Amino acid sequence: MNEMTRLAATAIPTLSLQGVGFVHRGQTLLHPVDLRLEGCRRTLLMGPNGAGKSLLMRLAHGLLTPTQGQIRWEGRRPRQSMVFQRPVLLKRTALANLTYALAVNGVPRARRKSVAREALERFGLAALEKRPARVLSGGEQQRLALVRAWLTEPEMLFLDEPTSALDPAAIKAVEDAVRDFHARGTRILMSTHDLYQARRLADDVVFLCGGRVLEYTSAAEFFTAPVTPQARAFIRGELVW
Amino acid sequence: MTDDANAFQTALSLILGLDPDLLGIVALSLRVSLSAVLIATLIGLPLGAALALWKFPGRGSLIVVLNAFMGLPPVVAGLTVYLLLSRAGPLGELGLLFTPTAMVVAQVILVLPIIAALARQQIEELHGDYHEQLRSMGLSKQRMIPTLLWDARFGLMTVILAGFGRASAEVGAVMIVGGNIEGVTRVMTTAIVLETSKGDLPLALGLGILLLGLVALVNAAAYLIGESARGRLG
Ligand SMILES: Nc1ncnc2c1ncn2[C@@H]1O[C@H](COP(=O)(O)OP(=O)(O)OP(=O)(O)O)[C@@H](O)[C@H]1O
Ligand SMILES: [Mg+2]
Numbered sequence: 245m246n247e248m249t250r251l252a253a254t255a256i257p258t259l260s261l262q263g264v265g266f267v268h269r270g271q272t273l274l275h276p277v278d279l280r281l282e283g284c285r286r287t288l289l290m291g292p293n294g295a296g297k298s299l300l301m302r303l304a305h306g307l308l309t310p311t312q313g314q315i316r317w318e319g320r321r322p323r324q325s326m327v328f329q330r331p332v333l334l335k336r337t338a339l340a341n342l343t344y345a346l347a348v349n350g351v352p353r354a355r356r357k358s359v360a361r362e363a364l365e366r367f368g369l370a371a372l373e374k375r376p377a378r379v380l381s382g383g384e385q386q387r388l389a390l391v392r393a394w395l396t397e398p399e400m401l402f403l404d405e406p407t408s409a410l411d412p413a414a415i416k417a418v419e420d421a422v423r424d425f426h427a428r429g430t431r432i433l434m435s436t437h438d439l440y441q442a443r444r445l446a447d448d449v450v451f452l453c454g455g456r457v458l459e460y461t462s463a464a465e466f467f468t469a470p471v472t473p474q475a476r477a478f479i480r481g482e483l484v485w
Numbered sequence: 486m487t488d489d490a491n492a493f494q495t496a497l498s499l500i501l502g503l504d505p506d507l508l509g510i511v512a513l514s515l516r517v518s519l520s521a522v523l524i525a526t527l528i529g530l531p532l533g534a535a536l537a538l539w540k541f542p543g544r545g546s547l548i549v550v551l552n553a554f555m556g557l558p559p560v561v562a563g564l565t566v567y568l569l570l571s572r573a574g575p576l577g578e579l580g581l582l583f584t585p586t587a588m589v590v591a592q593v594i595l596v597l598p599i600i601a602a603l604a605r606q607q608i609e610e611l612h613g614d615y616h617e618q619l620r621s622m623g624l625s626k627q628r629m630i631p632t633l634l635w636d637a638r639f640g641l642m643t644v645i646l647a648g649f650g651r652a653s654a655e656v657g658a659v660m661i662v663g664g665n666i667e668g669v670t671r672v673m674t675t676a677i678v679l680e681t682s683k684g685d686l687p688l689a690l691g692l693g694i695l696l697l698g699l700v701a702l703v704n705a706a707a708y709l710i711g712e713s714a715r716g717r718l719g
Contacts, residue, residue, distance in 0.1 A: 305621065307617060307620055307621060324621075324623075325621070325622075326621045328617065328618070328621075331618075332614065332615060332617060332618035333618075334615065334618075334632070334636055335611075335636045336636070344632075345622065348622050348623070348624065376717060396622070
């Protein structure tokens with residue numbers, strides 16, 4: 245990490261959620277939450293299925309408008325990227341998916357292919373270059389989506405269970421990539437069901453359960469001294485609801 | 486019986502001998518129908534995309550109307566254009582009635598609903614699939630359109646070919662607004678009607694064979710495009 249990226253890292257505007265809630269057809273999917281995502285931290289979003297992790301990410305990323313409360317970038321809107329739980333790749337080749345993202349980001353045409361190839365190489369996906377992205381395996385699609393996010397050089401990255409479909413080696417590769425993003429000065433909000441992964445990667449933890457944020461603390465505190473019984477049970481691997 | 490067999494032979498010799506009358510008729514048919522399809526495509530694709538992407542009051546009714554107009558009887562389209570272009574009509578001064586231009590206009594009216602309505606379906610489907618990702622990448626709806634059109638191109642090609650099929654096969658509209666004037670507005674379908682009623686079966690049959698071949702070609706192209714798309718891009 246050179247001096248430039250270090251400076252850039254300190255300059256990512258804070259994302260503040262104040263009383264953000266989401267009600268759909270009379271059903272409260274997310275109870276009002278307050279969150280501040282600052283600096284270049286890795287925040288891990290944990291909680292059982294249906295807790296509202298993906299929903300909270302969509303809200304934070306700006307894809308959904310909260311039905312109550314406020315989401316605000318303090319200052320400018322930074323470059324953001326999101327890798328969805330079910331990644332959406334375009335009906336093009338793997339390489340074309342990457343050059344497309346570069347084109348959207350204003351990279352001159354002459355440089356796109358070489359930059360995209362370099363990234364495929366870096367993430368060990370060079371062999372997939374010419375394959376149609378839609379017929380790649382689930383894990384390959386997930387990793388390609390991550391490479392695409394990498395190329396857009398986001399300041400804030402949303403990763404929704406990026407390792408849910410991956411084999412152990414690929415999980416390690418993605419975790420390394422997350423560290424690389426972080427080292428490059430990207431703030432990360434990531435969800436996972438893997439407690440060990442969360443321990444490895446988290447600076448902070450947001451624990452969601454039944455549409456409520458039950459804990460929002462540093463990782464050290466969350467894993468050693470969780471406050472709520474639900475979080476304690478979750479960490480022990482018991483059922484929570 | 487032998488008459489029919491002779492007619493068939495004569496038809497083939499007209500086609501194979503590149504009979505200039507026959508070629509003229511085929512050329513005009515293609516010119517009219519291709520122009521109509523081109524114009525309908527230029528209007529229909531953006532219209533379909535707009536209908537797919539934007540919600541606005543009256544959108545539902547517009548879609549219903551477009552869908553209904555896919556089945557518009559050609560004679561009705563022809564009659565409408567006839568009334569508009571006839572000397573007493575609002576556009577009578579243009580003097581377009583009984584010209585190929587009038588035939589193009591009538592066919593645009595027939596083809597546009599097909600292209601717009603089917604394009605809307607295709608684009609809406611793809612948009613449903615892509616929109617979260619594209620929005621995440623920071624694209625406005627307007628900027629999504631080229632991507633959607635491009636990635637839906639094989640499906641849209643089939644849509645355009647369907648439009649061409651309709652244009653080249655219809656007879657009612659071009660008959661009414663073109664008048665079937667020899668060497669000026671006579672196209673394949675109107676010529677077949679005329680020659681059959683006159684009893685000149687060889688020419689009618691020759692044209693019929695050509696028309697059939699053309700339609701078959703169009704459908705083969707549509708099929709091949711669809712197949713290759715599925716093969717290459719999943
Ligand atoms: N746009 C939406 N419209 C209606 N309901 C929604 C919407 N988004 C999410 N939900 C509902 O909100 C709840 C939370 O969903 P969400 O996808 O956020 O869960 P999650 O924590 O990501 O779960 P998982 O671990 O299975 O990915 C679910 O019950 C889901 O059905
Ligand atoms: Mg989820």
